[in-house]
Structures are given as structure tokens and as C-alpha cells.
Amino acid sequence: MAQRLTGGVRLAQQWDTVRHLRLAFCALALVALAGGPSFAQGKAPARKPVLDQALSGAGQPDDLLRVIVKYRAGAYGRLKSKVRSQSEGIKGEHRGIGALTVALRRANLNAVCSDPDVLGCSLDAPVRANAQETTDSTTDSSTTDTSATGSSTDTVTAEPVMTTDADTSTYDAQHLRATLGIEPWDMGWDVGIAVIDSGIARVADLAYNIMAFYDFTAGGVAAHPTDAYGHGSHVAGLIAGSGELSNGKYVGVANGARLIGLKVLDAAGSGYTSDVIAAIEFAIANRESLGIHVINLSLGHPVFEPPATDPLVQAVEKAVASGIVVVVSAGNFGFNPTTKEIGYGGIASPGNAPSALTVGALRTKATADRSDDEIALFSSRGPTWYDGRIKPDVVAPGQALVAVNDPSTTLYQNAQLHADVAPYLKLSGTSMATAVTSGVVALLIEANWLDEWYASPPLTPNAVKALLQFSAIPVPQTFVIDGIPSALAEGAGGINAAGAMALARAIDPAIEVGQVWLDAAYDPYSTIAGATYKWAQHIVWGDHVVWGDSVMWNQQAWAQHVVWGDHIVWGDHVVWGDSLHHSVHLVMQSFDVWSTHIVWGDGFISGNYDDGVVWGDYDDDGVVWGDYDDGDGVVWGDGYDDGVVWGDSVLFLTED
Numbered sequence: 104m105a106q107r108l109t110g111g112v113r114l115a116q117q118w119d120t121v122r123h124l125r126l127a128f129c130a131l132a133l134v135a136l137a138g139g140p141s142f143a144q145g146k147a148p149a150r151k152p153v154l155d156q157a158l159s160g161a162g163q164p165d166d167l168l169r170v171i172v173k174y175r176a177g178a179y180g181r182l183k184s185k186v187r188s189q190s191e192g193i194k195g196e197h198r199g200i201g202a203l204t205v206a207l208r209r210a211n212l213n214a215v216c217s218d219p220d221v222l223g224c225s226l227d228a229p230v231r232a233n234a235q236e237t238t239d240s241t242t243d244s245s246t247t248d249t250s251a252t253g254s255s256t257d258t259v260t261a262e263p264v265m266t267t268d269a270d271t272s273t274y275d276a277q278h279l280r281a282t283l284g285i286e287p288w289d290m291g292w293d294v295g296i297a298v299i300d301s302g303i304a305r306v307a308d309l310a311y312n313i314m315a316f317y318d319f320t321a322g323g324v325a326a327h328p329t330d331a332y333g334h335g336s337h338v339a340g341l342i343a344g345s346g347e348l349s350n351g352k353y354v355g356v357a358n359g360a361r362l363i364g365l366k367v368l369d370a371a372g373s374g375y376t377s378d379v380i381a382a383i384e385f386a387i388a389n390r391e392s393l394g395i396h397v398i399n400l401s402l403g404h405p406v407f408e409p410p411a412t413d414p415l416v417q418a419v420e421k422a423v424a425s426g427i428v429v430v431v432s433a434g435n436f437g438f439n440p441t442t443k444e445i446g447y448g449g450i451a452s453p454g455n456a457p458s459a460l461t462v463g464a465l466r467t468k469a470t471a472d473r474s475d476d477e478i479a480l481f482s483s484r485g486p487t488w489y490d491g492r493i494k495p496d497v498v499a500p501g502q503a504l505v506a507v508n509d510p511s512t513t514l515y516q517n518a519q520l521h522a523d524v525a526p527y528l529k530l531s532g533t534s535m536a537t538a539v540t541s542g543v544v545a546l547l548i549e550a551n552w553l554d555e556w557y558a559s560p561p562l563t564p565n566a567v568k569a570l571l572q573f574s575a576i577p578v579p580q581t582f583v584i585d586g587i588p589s590a591l592a593e594g595a596g597g598i599n600a601a602g603a604m605a606l607a608r609a610i611d612p613a614i615e616v617g618q619v620w621l622d623a624a625y626d627p628y629s630t631i632a633g634a635t636y637k638w639a640q641h642i643v644w645g646d647h648v649v650w651g652d653s654v655m656w657n658q659q660a661w662a663q664h665v666v667w668g669d670h671i672v673w674g675d676h677v678v679w680g681d682s683l684h685h686s687v688h689l690v691m692q693s694f695d696v697w698s699t700h701i702v703w704g705d706g707f708i709s710g711n712y713d714d715g716v717v718w719g720d721y722d723d724d725g726v727v728w729g730d731y732d733d734g735d736g737v738v739w740g741d742g743y744d745d746g747v748v749w750g751d752s753v754l755f756l757t758e759d
Contacts, residue, residue, distance in 0.1 A: 152216035153223035155408035161226065162209035167191060169227035170212065171377060171414045173202045178220035189215050194227075195377045199384045200417045204377035225414050228404040230379055232301060232334040232372040232534060276352045277505055279341075281471035283356065283543060284601025284631045291357025291545030293552075295394040296342055297386045297427075299379060300335030300401060301368035303328050304509035306526070308344040308355075309336070309362065315393055316364040319378040323385055331370035333512030337530055338401050339364070340506030341538035342545075349524045353505045356542025356600070357549075363393050368402065370513050376404060376415050383418040387425045396548055396561070398422055399541040400431045400459075401534035403451040409489040416456040423458040426663055428548075428564040430541045431459040432533035433495040434483035437592075445584060447591060449483035450494045457645065458667040460544070460568050461494045464501025464536040465578065465597055471632035477580035478592050482533055485591040486646070492668055493590050493643045496568060497575055499543070499598040501536030505529045540571075543600045547571070550604040551612070559613040566612070566661040571595075573654045574602030575639045576629070590648055596639040602629040606654065620657040644668050 162168055174182045179198070186193065186203060189211045195204035204227050207215060216224040275281055295314070303313055305328040316328040330336045339355075339362055346354035365382040368374040379402070386395050400419070410416040419429050436449030454461040464479035479502045485494040505522040508515050514528060515521075522529045544567055551562050562570075575596030581589040605625055614620035627638040641650045644660075645668020659665065 150217050150219070152213045153221070153412075154212070154216055155223070155225040155412070157226035157228060157407040158212065158216075158224055162212075164208065164210040166209045168207050168209055168212065169194060169204060169375065169377070170207050170215075171197075171202050171204050171225045171227050171380075172215065173200070173222040173224070173412070173414065175220050175222055176201065182218065182220040185218065185220075186215060195381055197377070197380050197384060197414070197418070199387060199421050200380065200414055202380075202414055204375075223408075223412055225408060225412070226376075228376045228407065228415075230368070230374050230376055230402045230404050230415075232332065232368060232402050274346075274351045275354055276349075277469050277503075278467070278471040278632075279500055279504065279539065280354065280356060281632060282467050282473065282476075282500065283539075284599060284629055285356065285546065289357075289546050289549070289600070289604070290359030291343070291542065291549050292359040293361065293394070294357065294359075294396050294545035294548050295361045295363055296357075296397040296399055296541050296545060297363040297365055297382075297393075297395045298335055298339050298342070298399045299365045299367055299382045299386075300330075300338055300399070301332035301370075301372060302330035302335045302366040303339045303362060303364040304330040304333075304336040304512065306336070306507055306509055307347045308349075308507040309339055311345070312339070312343045312358070312360060312362045314361045314363055316366070317382075317385065318366045319382045319385075320366055320369055320374065323381055326366070328364055329366070330509060330512055332368055332372045333508050333514035333528065334368065334372055334401070334534065335364065335366070336508050336512065337506045337514070337528055338399060338534060338538040340508070340527075341504060341535060342399065342542045344507045348507060349527060352524060353507070353522070353527055355506070356539055357545035359549075360542065360545040361394060363395055372513070374402075380414055380418045383422050383429075386427065387422050390425060390427060395427060397541050397544050398427055398429045399537060400429065400453065401532075401537045403432060403434060403453055406450075406452050406455060406488045410452075410455050410457060410487070413452055413455075415453045419453045419456040419459050420666065423456075423564045423667075424663055426561065426563065428544050428567050429456070429459045430537050430544060431456065431461050432537040433461050433463045435464075435481045435532055437463075437478075437482045437484055438480040440481075443480060445480070445484070447484045447587070448486065448488060450485055450487045451483065454483070454494060455487040455490075455492070457490075457492060457669060458564065459496075460540065460564070460571070461496045461594075462501075462533060462537045462540045462598075463495035463498040463593065464531070464533045465498045466502040467500045469503065472634065473576055473597065473631055473636055474579055474634065476578050476597055478578055479531070481531070482536075482592070492645050493648070494594065496594040496643055497540065497571055497596065497598045498578060498593045499536040499539040501533055501539065502531045503529055504531070504535045504539070506535075506538075540598055543571070543598055543603065546600055547603045547607045551607040551610065554608040555611060555613075559611055562607065562610070562612055563661050563663045565663070565665060565667055566610075568667065569642050569654055569661065570603050570606045570610075571598060572642045573638060573640055574599045574606050574627075574629070576602075576636045577639055588648075590643055594643050595641060599629050599631075599636075599638065601631065602627075602638055605629075610654075612657070614657045616657050616659055616662075618657055619655055621655055 186205050191206035193205050313328050317323050318326040342355050343358050343360040344355035345358050367378040367382050422429050431454045433454045434451035438445050464482040466477045466479045468475050487494050505527050508526050508528045510526045520528045572595035576599045577596045578593045581592045609621050609623040609625045611620050611622045628635050641648050
């Protein structure tokens with residue numbers, strides 16, 4: 104397990120000092136373990152093994168590791184036979200992404216991963232939904248919020264019961280549906296949402312929504328709906344809870360949606376990446392038979408490799424390509440919990456998946472009014488590690504949200520998490536924002552279906568993302584460092600269900616590519632709680648912000664096979680994505696002024712190292728930000744340490 108980082112290290116403005124800093128972290132950071140033999144049985148490998156950062160220095164020779172082995176096309180049977188003889192067993196098969204999950208002794212790792220049939224190896228990293236707490240002193244006249252971040256990608260934390268007048272209302276007490284512009288008749292009927300999480304408890308608020316349940320901690324077997332931890336039930340309640348147990352006080356966003364529970368986390372809120380991949384591939388394979396239109400992923404793990412080779416990211420991309428909208432939490436690495444200093448580069452996996460709908464968290468202060476909204480301090484900000492994409496895509500309410508639970512769950516045993524009505528919990532995190540967004544996606548899909556009377560093809564995931572971004576409402580308070588674009592904190596802005604549904608009703612997906620697909624006019628404004636807000640009217644695409652009327656036409660970009668933000672030509676000679684910026688020595692050209700606080704790329708130096716970001720190779724591929732006088736910054740994915748360092752402590756890599 105991780106050791107505690109002691110002592111502050113000052114980051115000077117020289118290359119060698121940066122390297123020394125990272126070497127200092129190396130001695131204390133996560134899984135800084137001595138490497139075993141480079142290959143098994145004394146034989147030199149045929150080629151250098153391709154390992155992600157988590158595996159490159161992990162373990163002693165006899166340590167047993169769970170490894171996702173990615174193989175070449177056509178090599179499945181041949182490699183499976185070879186792996187059996189060098190491993191302690193095959194734990195899972197992922198044919199959709201061309202991978203096997205195997206248990207390997209560290210001594211055999213290089214031999215297996217240097218095989219000519221192997222493309223690369225990745226740690227079967229732990230994913231989790233943690234419940235550790237820290238205090239956020241953010242307050243205002245109506246609430247006292249204890250916001251959340253902790254030692255995982257997805258953190259849920261306690262907050263005191265609110266004392267606003269809203270708590271005395273009898274419907275939508277937290278103004279969740281109201282701030283999104285949702286009407287009582289907007290229900291998301293017949294839209295299927297796969298909740299890949301700790302399960303779903305069959306409580307009264309959700310009993311009529313759960314259509315199927317499978318347990319992937321037990322191999323993907325059909326099972327009775329359960330949730331020992333409680334995180335999945337809270338997520339499901341925000342998506343589709345009826346509010347029955349609260350007499351209508353706490354209702355979900357799309358309480359007519361159908362829920363398919365896919366359990367991947369245990370009673371402690373932990374699980375394996377391989378189980379999440381298995382659940383995603385199950386959802387793809389059973390998309391039509393179970394009627395799955397959306398996947399909710401309120402979980403993740405630190406980034407250990409580029410998205411193009413990350414197995415979890417690739418599973419998400421496969422799901423999007425199959426026509427499923429995959430909604431993913433950005434992560435809760437947005438600020439230093441001690442100093443409250445804002446940080447960048449905290450997007451976790453699979454929130455860095457290009458085609459995913461990645462969601463950050465808003466603090467709405469339990470009001471429908473959008474003018475007082477803020478980006479939650481804990482919400483992870485972009486850009487994404489390795490490829491420098493702008494994430495999150497949108498932000499949604501995610502702080503101090505109340506949803507149903509079961510009294511037997513692990514989370515419910517913590518009385519500090521209890522809401523004012525039993526058995527409801529009040530939790531914060533990008534998990535909650537993701538659930539809210541999944542509900543809005545269901546409403547958007549329903550709106551298009553009803554307008555077209557189910558006669559048109561379904562909206563593609565890329566089109567859904569575009570409509571949500573175009574209709575988003577810019578966030579008044581984004582908590583950004585001067586000079587840094589707000590898109591890295593809010594994406595296109597705060598999600599606006601009313602606007603997205605209006606656009607969805609105006610679009611006919613049956614129109615040919617290249618033609619105007621609007622069959623009705625739309626007004627780029629939404630009235631919420633008596634105030635009118637102008638839409639963002641732009642799309643965050645890869646590493647560019649695209650302005651204008653891009654949603655008026657049925658573009659090739661909306662197709663399912665298109666990776667969002669990758670090699671797309673839009674309009675007259677405008678190209679963005681990977682094809683534009685080959686040089687990592689260039690500051691991102693999307694913005695005239697990037698910032699004096701950010702160092703971007705492999706060899707591009709600028710800014711103040713005491714309060715900035717180091718992004719890129721630096722021999723070990725990582726991100727550094729924060730004030731190193733006090734040791735309260737972040738080192739993300741150091742090549743020596745293979746982990747995440749935050750402040751005076753080290754974030755998890757593995758429990759083994």
C-alpha cells in the first residue's frame with residue numbers, strides 16, 4: 104500500500120530540478136516497489152514489453168498481479184493457449200477490445216507482455232466509489248456545504264442537512280428538476296439506462312424501474328437486485344427515483360426510465376477494471392434485447408496510459424460506436440482539499456475517453472436559479488493527460504444531492520450522510536453529476552422519439568453530446584486561474600434539459616447527411632425559475648471550441664463511427680483534433696492566451712512553477728501542479744512511481 108509523503112519540496116524553474124522532484128516522489132509514492140527479473144526463466148524477451156505506467160515498476164518477483172493483456176487481431180486462440188502455461192489463470196475474456204485478463208507472477212510479466220502476439224499490457228486497476236470525507240468551508244447565506252473529495256476517482260462525502268425554505272416543499276425539494284427546466288410530464292419513458300456501479304437496491308422508489316440485474320463481481324450472472332455499498336442506489340435514485348419514500352420530496356430526473364443494474368463494485372465500493380469492461384461489453388451485446396440506450400459510469404481510476412491503449416477507455420469507445428450514450432464522471436481531483444487551490448489535469452479514466460460524455464459537478468446551492476451556480480471545487484478539470492483534450496464536456500448538479508438508499512448499505516451506516524428523510528442520503532461528487540446527466544439524456548432521447556413518433560433513426564451518441572453542449576448555460580462562477588479558459592472547468596457549460604429537449608424536438612435524424620435537419624425553429628434561450636438564459640451555442644470538440652450554428656445540419660461528425668474530436672473536417676477548411684497538432688512543443692492553438700500558470704507539452708517551459716502545471720514527458724510522463732513550498736500539489740502518473748501523488752498523501756493504486 105501507499106506510504107505517506109512527508110516534507111515539502113520546492114519546485115524550481117529548471118529542468119533538472121523538476122527531475123529531482125520526481126525522483127523524490129519516486130522514493131515515497133504509490134507502488135514504488137523494486138522490480139523483479141525483466142523476463143522469466145532467464146530468457147531474453149523477443150522485444151521490449153509494452154507496459155502501462157502502473158505495471159512498469161510494480162511488484163516483487165513472486166507478487167501476483169492482475170493484468171489485462173491486449174492481443175493482435177487473429178491471435179486470440181494462440182495467445183490464450185500460451186498464457187495458460189505462464190499464468191495463474193485467466194480471469195476474464197474481453198473479445199470486444201481484444202484482451203484477456205490474467206493473473207501473472209511479476210517474474211512472468213515481461214515474458215508474456217513481450218510476446219509478438221501481445222500489443223501491450225495494462226494493470227487490472229482498481230476502480231472505486233470511495234466515501235472518505237474532507238471539509239470544504241464554502242458557504243453562503245442559504246447553505247452550509249461540506250464538499251467532497253478524497254482518495255479516489257469518485258468520492259462521495261457527507262454534507263449537513265440544508266436549512267433553506269426549499270426543504271419544506273413537497274416536490275423537488277432540492278430544485279434538481281427545476282434548475283434543469285424539467286416539467287412534471289418529462290419522464291424519460293422507455294429509455295434504458297445501464298447503471299454500472301455497486302448495484303441497485305430494490306427499494307420502493309426504484310422497484311418499478313429495475314428491469315434487469317446482473318452481478319459482474321460473480322461473473323456476470325443474473326441476480327436479484329442488491330447493493331451492499333449504496334453508491335449505485337444513490338446514482339439510480341438521482342436518475343429515476345420516484346420519490347415515493349419521501350412523499351415526492353426527492354425525485355429523480357427521469358423517473359420513467361428503465362434501469363438495468365450491472366454490479367461491479369463490492370460492499371466497500373471497490374472493484375476491478377476488468378469487471379467494468381465485462382459489464383460494458385455485456386451492455387453492447389445485449390443493447391437491443393435489454394433496450395439499453397445509455398450507460399452510466401460514476402467510477403474510474405487514475406490515468407496510466409494514453410486513451411488509445413487504455414482498455415477501459417477502449418471499451419467505452421466501443422460502446423459509443425455501438426450507439427450507446429456513455430455518461431462518465433470526470434473525477435474529483437479538482438482542488439487541493441487542504442489549501443483549496445484549483446488544479447488542472449485531473450480528468451480520470453475513462454472520463455478521458457474522447458467519445459464519452461464526460462461530466463463535471465456544479466454547486467447549485469439548492470436553488471433553481473442558474474445565476475448563483477458555481478463549479479464545485481472538487482470537480483476535475485481538464486485538459487486530459489497525454490492527448491490534451493478539453494474535458495469535461497458539460498457540468499451538472501453534483502453537490503449536496505439527496506437520493507434514496509437502503510438502510511443496510513455501507514454508506515447508510517454513516518449517520519453524517521443521512522438526509523432529513525429516511526432512508527435517503529445526501530452525497531456530493533461528479534458521480535452525482537453523472538447520474539443527473541444520464542437522466543437528462545433519457546429525457547432528450549424521449550423528446551426526439553415523441554416528436555418523430557419513433558419513425559426516425561435514433562439520435563447518435565455524438566449528436567446527443569452536441570445538443571447538450573450547444574444548449575448548455577455558461578456557469579457564472581467557474582473558479583479558474585486568470586488566463587485559463589473556462590472550458591477546462593465547465594466544458595460547454597451547465598447542462599440545460601429544457602434547451603436540449605427543445606433542440607431534440609426540432610431535429611429529424613432521418614435527414615440525409617449534409618442537409619439541414621431542423622424541422623422546426625428553435626430559440627437559443629431557456630427560461631428557468633422566471634429568468635431567461637442564453638445558450639452557450641458552441642461545442643467542445645477535442646482540443647477546440649467550435650462556435651456557430653453547427654447543430655443545424657446533419658453532419659458526418661454525428662455518425663456513430665466517428666471518434667469525438669478526432670480528425671474531423673468541419674465547414675470550410677477548418678480541421679481540429681489529432682491531425683492539427685503534431686508538435687507537443689506548441690501551446691494549444693485553440694486559445695490566443697493560454698496562461699502564465701501552465702507548462703504545456705514535452706519541452707515547452709513557461710509560467711510560475713510555484714503555482715502552475717508541468718504537463719508532458721519530462722522523462723516520466725506526468726502532471727505537476729500546486730505550491731511545492733507546502734508539498735500540496737499533484738503528481739499524476741509518474742513513470743517511476745506509477746501512481747498519483749496529492750499533497751501530503753498518496754492516492755490509491757492497488758489494494759493488493
